[in-house]
Amino acid sequence: MSATPTTATACTCPECEANVPFARRPLQGEVVRCPDCSAELEVTALDPITLELAPEVQEDWGE
């Protein structure tokens, strides 16, 4: 599931549909947090800006 792009400096959270604003143009692959539901979101496209749920961080032991 990906978000619906809105404007060049904002996007919709694919999890809760809240508005996710950007203070600057984001970077491809950048991970941001939804201000409403706190989901970690990855910028998967820039034109237009598109957000998808970021892969979850896994714990692992060892080096």
Added chain:
Amino acid sequence: MTATRTQTDARTITDAQATQLLVDLVSTPSLSMHEHACAALLTARMSALGLESFIDASGSAVGVRGDRSPDATEIVLLGHIDTVPGVVPVRMEGDVFYGRGSVDAKGPLAAFTIAAGRAALPPGVRVRVIGAVEEESATSKGARFAATNYRADACIIGEPSGVEGVTLGYKGRLIARLDLETDSSHSAGPEATAAELAFEVWSRVRAACEARTAGSNRIFDQVQTRLRSIHSDHDGLADRAVLTIGFRIPPGVLPTELEAICAEATSNIGARSNWHFVGHEVAHVADRSNVVVRALMGAIRSETSVGREQLPQHSPTPNPRLHRGGGFGMTPTPKLKTGTSDMNVIGPIWNCPIAAYGPGDSSLDHTPNEHIRISEYLASIRILTRAIEAIAGDLL
């Protein structure tokens, strides 16, 4: 200044050469503090692959390719060349290659070397591969030397994250040894033995550490304690006990806090005690949006040429949501590790974009069954090559 190549066009490095480098490195023993023969082998191969190479003052193997001007952007690939003890017979069984260090961490180091030789570097960028010595000992001699004698605009640490994994951070570490002594007494009497007192100290330390990070759900965020050894003895005059405790330390907790917990645990124990602490490392976690992480994640997604049947069994099930663009790309997985690596040494000093990456299953580290899949190793080289090129393009 334009990058130069000292030998044949390095981008023609074949998979057969890549595999031979791994085999030869693993076949050359390199216990911590005994790495010279392997470092000499690696520098010779680096030169043949188009890198300017040398052994630095710490004994680490170093290879450099690209723009040598002082202000060039520098991408450092820092692996380690030493291994833990234990002979794992070197052998190839189909796609699986066995040998000490195949995973931890000559696989990642060999992959770094080949990728550095293959990557297309624009003017103004150089890549430096370091095969650091003594990572497997508490000294981290090679990394400490590198931290103060080289610089980096971006860094990848060579440790086995798995071909689809990107390691964002490692916990810190502290090793504590307690020497405890009390006067001998009759075993039918009420006095506690040194062994009993030592165990009481261990219980106090463990309880205090659990309380320090109570409420943290992830193991990564907890102070982990491990009773590594306990010995006791008496000679008729004195009872003695020696206790060794290992700590794995989360972000936000300093080794000095744990030293204070230890001191408090023996403050009224009723015996003569002396603590000795070694291996101080602070946890280090990279920003998961940094250029190195983004480059590796993107390069993993675009890697399509290894079928899933060839991947280790621990690889996650493909997630269609993450396979963007309709291809059969790999699924990148960010990880936090409860161990330590040279990232703990380098990260706080260089303070540059950083992540750890390398082929291999880290659950095979230090085991008699250590092995790596050649198909995974070769895929990691393609991923690293693309990541180096993406980092170079992003930093310029």
